[in-house]
Amino acid sequence: MSVSRRAVLAAGALLALPSIARAQSFKGKTLTVASWQDYGADDPATLKMFEDQTGATVKNVYFTSEDDLLEMLREGGIGKIDVALPNLEYVKPGAQQGLFAPIDTSKITSWSALAPRFTGDPSIRLNGDIYAVPWVQGATSLAVNPSVTPTPNSWAVLWDPANKGKVAFFDDPSTAVMTAALYLGEDPQNPDLDRVRKALLDLKANVKLFWSSGDDWDKAYTTGEITMGNLWSGLAGTLKTNGHALDFILPADGTVVWGDTWAIVKNTPNPDLAYAWVNFLTSPAYFTQWITKPGPNQELAVPVNTAAVKALPQSAADARLAGPLLDYKGKVALQTGIAPKDLKKWTELWEDVKAS
Amino acid sequence: MVRRRVLAALTTPVLLLPAAAVLALMVVIPLAVLIWFSFAPDGSDGPLSLDSYERMVETPLYIHLALKTLVTAGIAALVTAALAWSPAWVLSRLPGRTRNLILLAIIIPYLTSYLLLIYSIFVVLGPGSPIMALLRLLGLAAPGASILYTQPATVVMLVYENLPLTIFVLFSGMQRVDNSLLAAAGSLGAGKWRRMRYIVFPLAAPALVSALIMVFVPMGGAFVESAILGGPHGLLLGNVIADQMTRADDPSFGSALSILLLLGTLVLVGLVAGIRPALQWLGADRRARNAPAA
Numbered sequence: 001m002s003v004s005r006r007a008v009l010a011a012g013a014l015l016a017l018p019s020i021a022r023a024q025s026f027k028g029k030t031l032t033v034a035s036w037q038d039y040g041a042d043d044p045a046t047l048k049m050f051e052d053q054t055g056a057t058v059k060n061v062y063f064t065s066e067d068d069l070l071e072m073l074r075e076g077g078i079g080k081i082d083v084a085l086p087n088l089e090y091v092k093p094g095a096q097q098g099l100f101a102p103i104d105t106s107k108i109t110s111w112s113a114l115a116p117r118f119t120g121d122p123s124i125r126l127n128g129d130i131y132a133v134p135w136v137q138g139a140t141s142l143a144v145n146p147s148v149t150p151t152p153n154s155w156a157v158l159w160d161p162a163n164k165g166k167v168a169f170f171d172d173p174s175t176a177v178m179t180a181a182l183y184l185g186e187d188p189q190n191p192d193l194d195r196v197r198k199a200l201l202d203l204k205a206n207v208k209l210f211w212s213s214g215d216d217w218d219k220a221y222t223t224g225e226i227t228m229g230n231l232w233s234g235l236a237g238t239l240k241t242n243g244h245a246l247d248f249i250l251p252a253d254g255t256v257v258w259g260d261t262w263a264i265v266k267n268t269p270n271p272d273l274a275y276a277w278v279n280f281l282t283s284p285a286y287f288t289q290w291i292t293k294p295g296p297n298q299e300l301a302v303p304v305n306t307a308a309v310k311a312l313p314q315s316a317a318d319a320r321l322a323g324p325l326l327d328y329k330g331k332v333a334l335q336t337g338i339a340p341k342d343l344k345k346w347t348e349l350w351e352d353v354k355a356s
Numbered sequence: 357m358v359r360r361r362v363l364a365a366l367t368t369p370v371l372l373l374p375a376a377a378v379l380a381l382m383v384v385i386p387l388a389v390l391i392w393f394s395f396a397p398d399g400s401d402g403p404l405s406l407d408s409y410e411r412m413v414e415t416p417l418y419i420h421l422a423l424k425t426l427v428t429a430g431i432a433a434l435v436t437a438a439l440a441w442s443p444a445w446v447l448s449r450l451p452g453r454t455r456n457l458i459l460l461a462i463i464i465p466y467l468t469s470y471l472l473l474i475y476s477i478f479v480v481l482g483p484g485s486p487i488m489a490l491l492r493l494l495g496l497a498a499p500g501a502s503i504l505y506t507q508p509a510t511v512v513m514l515v516y517e518n519l520p521l522t523i524f525v526l527f528s529g530m531q532r533v534d535n536s537l538l539a540a541a542g543s544l545g546a547g548k549w550r551r552m553r554y555i556v557f558p559l560a561a562p563a564l565v566s567a568l569i570m571v572f573v574p575m576g577g578a579f580v581e582s583a584i585l586g587g588p589h590g591l592l593l594g595n596v597i598a599d600q601m602t603r604a605d606d607p608s609f610g611s612a613l614s615i616l617l618l619l620g621t622l623v624l625v626g627l628v629a630g631i632r633p634a635l636q637w638l639g640a641d642r643r644a645r646n647a648p649a650a
Contacts, residue, residue, distance in 0.1 A: 067605075169588075172603075173603075173604075204588055204589075207587075207588045208505050208587055208588070209505050209587060209588065210588050219478070220504075220505070223482050223483055223484060224483060225482075225483065225502065225504060225505065344606075347603075347604045347605075347606075348411075348604075351596060351599060351600070351604055352415070352417060354588070354591055354595070354596065354599070355417050355418060355421050355591070355596050356417055
């Protein structure tokens with residue numbers, strides 16, 4: 001009896017050992033994290049959680065654009081920066097330039113819980129290796145005033161001449177081209193650009209506002225200047241939370257989705273600590289802590305980790321429309337996988353449409 | 357003696373040196389960089405080519421947009437000058453103390469950040485504003501209508517921003533119009549309009565030309581006003597240039613468009629500045645021709 005109790009205690013101690021050992025082994029180490037400012041990776045309360053768990057210290061360095069991140073790594077960041085937060089679109093270019101290390105997904109605790117539309121995407125892969133762990137996502141989908149009846153279920157509503165002067169559209173080349181491609185039934189990654197150009201010019205006749213910030217949208221929507229458009233899921237959730245009537249729709253013809261990911265930088269001085277960081281940042285505990293406390297930019301974050309979405313308080317999940325996005329089974333145009341020369345063409349096309 | 361003359365001869369160049377240095381640093385070098393960029397589509401260390409200019413003339417799109425931009429700026433400048441004319445004249449005839457108070461009031465919007473002015477105009481032109489309510493009452497606007505996100509909204513903003521400066525420039529030109537000239541003309545039977553047309557207008561014309569040029573040039577390069585108020589159909593060349601420099605990451609095409617805008621502006625400014633000398637020359641010519649007959 002006493003023996004078995006001792007055995008149980010020993011087994012318990014043995015089980016507890018790795019975490020204690022880990023906490024001690026990272027003591028005095030510093031993890032350098034490259035991210036956007038005020039975007040989850042530098043939230044003081046969550047940083048404290050990580051530092052308490054591991055004993056390590058976190059140092060934040062900031063980039064101001066995705067190109068800036070890659071340049072930062074090329075120009076001396078390798079060997080100094082441990083983990084970085086590239087947009088899905090920039091994972092492959094970074095891997096091709098030899099800036100990121102391949103990821104051993106068996107060491108990523110939440111890997112199997114991550115949404116398959118991300119973990120299965122070719123843009124995080126290069127030569128059979130995986131180079132990023134998808135972190136948060138958001139949709140740029142159809143938003144309409146409930147006064148618009150019947151509730152539309154297709155992007156076609158934005159092209160309807162009846163809605164002339166009532167449409168807001170996001171001023172961004174890849175969103176514009178992909179949305180037009182979904183409307184036309186074209187492959188959003190590789191559409192017929194002449195058809196897209198024509199469709200966007202037709203759309204422009206209906207557009208009242210090309211928006212580039214949530215503030216642009218809010219002002220025009222709340223004064224009744226516009227009644228529909230495409231909108232980030234996070235902003236739609238915020239508008240709804242603030243009491244504005246709004247329907248956010250993931251249309252039958254498909255929706256546009258962006259994603260941000262964590263990559264481990266090549267030659268990181270602290271590989272184990274880097275894995276600990278990625279595991280922590282993708283964990284339900286982290287998201288619940290970050291998202292449910294007021295702070296900047298967290299309205300944009302919908303965890304890619306499905307378990308983390310389920311662990312969120314219902315109000316927080318509703319506010320960012322996390323459930324509908326998670327359950328959406330329609331066509332998804334992931335904003336990634338566009339070759340730089342194609343993206344340049346898309347950008348020129350969009351500039352032409354705007355200048356017309 | 358000689359030394360003093362040498363010193364005197366050197367004074368002017370030495371005094372001009374700081375200005376020349378500033379001009380070189382702030383005008384000549386950036387302009388040279390702009391021209392260089394426009395010929396280097398693959399980055400500043402890439403080979404030179406005409407690609408950016410080819411793209412510019414490939415479709416009539418950008419030339420059209422440049423013309424639209426210059427016409428918009430021209431209209432805005434003329435409207436500004438027309439609105440500024442009578443307040444400037446009245447001010448120039450007022451006694452000192454009252455005049456200074458009014459000038460102070462006029463200068464207030466000019467001292468306010470133009471971004472703040474844009475957002476305040478945004479509220480004023482919005483569908484719920486008193487101005488739109490008044491227009492609705494008069495039956496001139498449909499319920500819920502506003503001119504926000506249209507080209508006229510941009511023009512209203514450009515006029516509003518530049519009105520104080522224009523009043524100031526016209527005012528300083530009109531101040532020099534001697535009251536005795538007006539009195540003399542009046543005693544010979546010239547009415548208000550004739551005096552304005554034949555005395556005030558010619559004397560204030562140089563100030564008018566300076567005012568027009570001073571406001572037209574920044575209006576031609578405006579982009580914040582049109583980005584916030586102009587809507588998708590009211591974008592100006594400045595918006596496309598700003599996009600090329602930032603999000604589209606194509607400084608070469610942006611530079612080529614800037615040069616297009618610069619040339620267009622120069623031509624128009626040259627025309628406006630040339631009107632007076634041309635008219636004078638024509639007038640002198642006519643007088644010369646008329647002289648023998650008289």
